Amino acid sequence: MTTRKKLEGNGLWESSRMMLPEHKETIIRRQLEEGRKERPTLDPQEMELIESALAESFHEHTAIKVRLFDEYEDKELTGIVVLIHTVRREIKLSMADREWHWIKIDEIISVR
Amino acid sequence: MKSNNRVVMLADCQSFYASVEKADHPEYKNRPLVVAGDPERRSGIVLAACPLAKEKGITTAERLGEALAKCPDLVVIKPRMQKYIDVSMQITEIYKSYTDLVEPYSIDEQFLDVTGSLHLYGTPVELAQIIQRHVMEATGVRARFGIAETKILAKTACDNFAKKNPSGLYILSKDTLADTLWKLPVSSMFMAGSKMTRHFNVMGLPTIGSVAQTPLSKLKQMMRRKFGKNSDISAEMYWRIANGIDDSPVRPGTHQVDPKSVGHMMTLPRDYAKLEEIKVVLLELTELVCQRCRGLGFMGHVVSVGCMGADFDRPTGFSRQMKMDDPSNITNQVYRWACRLLESYWDGLPIRRVGISLSQFSPDTEYQMSLFDTGRERSMALERVTDALKNKYGNSIVIRAVSKTDAGQALDRSAKIGGHYK
Numbered sequence: 001m002t003t004r005k006k007l008e009g010n011g012l013w014e015s016s017r018m019m020l021p022e023h024k025e026t027i028i029r030r031q032l033e034e035g036r037k038e039r040p041t042l043d044p045q046e047m048e049l050i051e052s053a054l055a056e057s058f059h060e061h062t063a064i065k066v067r068l069f070d071e072y073e074d075k076e077l078t079g080i081v082v083l084i085h086t087v088r089r090e091i092k093l094s095m096a097d098r099e100w101h102w103i104k105i106d107e108i109i110s111v112r
Numbered sequence: 113m114k115s116n117n118r119v120v121m122l123a124d125c126q127s128f129y130a131s132v133e134k135a136d137h138p139e140y141k142n143r144p145l146v147v148a149g150d151p152e153r154r155s156g157i158v159l160a161a162c163p164l165a166k167e168k169g170i171t172t173a174e175r176l177g178e179a180l181a182k183c184p185d186l187v188v189i190k191p192r193m194q195k196y197i198d199v200s201m202q203i204t205e206i207y208k209s210y211t212d213l214v215e216p217y218s219i220d221e222q223f224l225d226v227t228g229s230l231h232l233y234g235t236p237v238e239l240a241q242i243i244q245r246h247v248m249e250a251t252g253v254r255a256r257f258g259i260a261e262t263k264i265l266a267k268t269a270c271d272n273f274a275k276k277n278p279s280g281l282y283i284l285s286k287d288t289l290a291d292t293l294w295k296l297p298v299s300s301m302f303m304a305g306s307k308m309t310r311h312f313n314v315m316g317l318p319t320i321g322s323v324a325q326t327p328l329s330k331l332k333q334m335m336r337r338k339f340g341k342n343s344d345i346s347a348e349m350y351w352r353i354a355n356g357i358d359d360s361p362v363r364p365g366t367h368q369v370d371p372k373s374v375g376h377m378m379t380l381p382r383d384y385a386k387l388e389e390i391k392v393v394l395l396e397l398t399e400l401v402c403q404r405c406r407g408l409g410f411m412g413h414v415v416s417v418g419c420m421g422a423d424f425d426r427p428t429g430f431s432r433q434m435k436m437d438d439p440s441n442i443t444n445q446v447y448r449w450a451c452r453l454l455e456s457y458w459d460g461l462p463i464r465r466v467g468i469s470l471s472q473f474s475p476d477t478e479y480q481m482s483l484f485d486t487g488r489e490r491s492m493a494l495e496r497v498t499d500a501l502k503n504k505y506g507n508s509i510v511i512r513a514v515s516k517t518d519a520g521q522a523l524d525r526s527a528k529i530g531g532h533y534k
Binding site: 020030 | 365
């Protein structure tokens, strides 16, 4: 019973509580549901801004930061657009350390 | 925000299970009522007693037979665990309409940090009264509030003072500890069980104040003499509790941490003496453990099996663990290793309690291919389907054939929460 953790953070309470596993699962499920959000609808002007920012990065080789939608937590990636696939509506974003990602343009909710 | 201006509440629900039943059965409003495990058996235990029943001298955890002797017209109700979880969640939602910082501590106790939203409602007592009325109107349950600047003081305020106050509210401020908390016997201190209370008394520390006012270094010395040098952390813990020192945050996401191990254990309805019978329950428990791991997206590398003998006077049994060749969450794979443990360490005497757990987790997105276990993909596909069915319709929708034998417990267990019927 004598572990250092009891004196740190929330340790005293996390080590002493009595929770039914079923209760705990309900709490976690509820929290995940609450954190879940709807995909925002972008207006056509914003779409244009995003597309022109992507095109600019592609032509000028400038780094941009794209924000990708996620139900729970949006993701931000920084890199240079090296390919634009217009039919599949995807871009290839090249990042540091020779890493790259294919990104669906429809996943992007903002560009900086 | 600095910790000395926090406002933390511990809200506790009075006779929770009994209050929920009374709200649900208005016809018993003015009658003494208890919720008891298994009312058919007089040896069942009182899980909760309403205030009217407590007036008759009935206490929680006493035998139903004794309670009935004290009060023959007692209303006895079977526990409905799922209902209590639902009402507890409803109360959490009510608290969350006053602050986003709500941390459930048990089914009937929750911490609230109202520091940020207090100014919208007035004083801490006014806010507590508003929440108290809200919970009462929505659920019929009476909530009591311990209010303080730390979690430990809020809990202490609730347990020792708010519960005894007619209003059900109590503010414990740090500068009045000497006249309030410190006067109480050490047995009233949070985390001090009967053993520890005895030790404190022997050390010449009969009140919470005497623990608080012993310098920490001296308390450590005193406890080292009794419990050896590993007791420093305990000493500091008790010293902080007695002094109300606690910087723990109210953490709503506290339950979302990844577990270190996943296990299930059950007490059997009778003694099991045959290997085949024990194996049936072991398989059923393995299934539950693996099912939960699959739901969490984990594979375990170490499997532990424990058995406890049936004879309480001459304790037998074992608890052993083993590292599997590869991490897994596939029932049949884990079960094979669990059986090896059981067959090697079981002494052949009848047993009353079986448990199994998996630990040392890794994510189940990648796994080691095996030349010899070609059925893995098939097993995984099968378990994905059975898990989906169970999530939708309950665990009893698909069971193994052995669960239909006399030794099987899966059906009974799937109807229960915490050992009591849903």
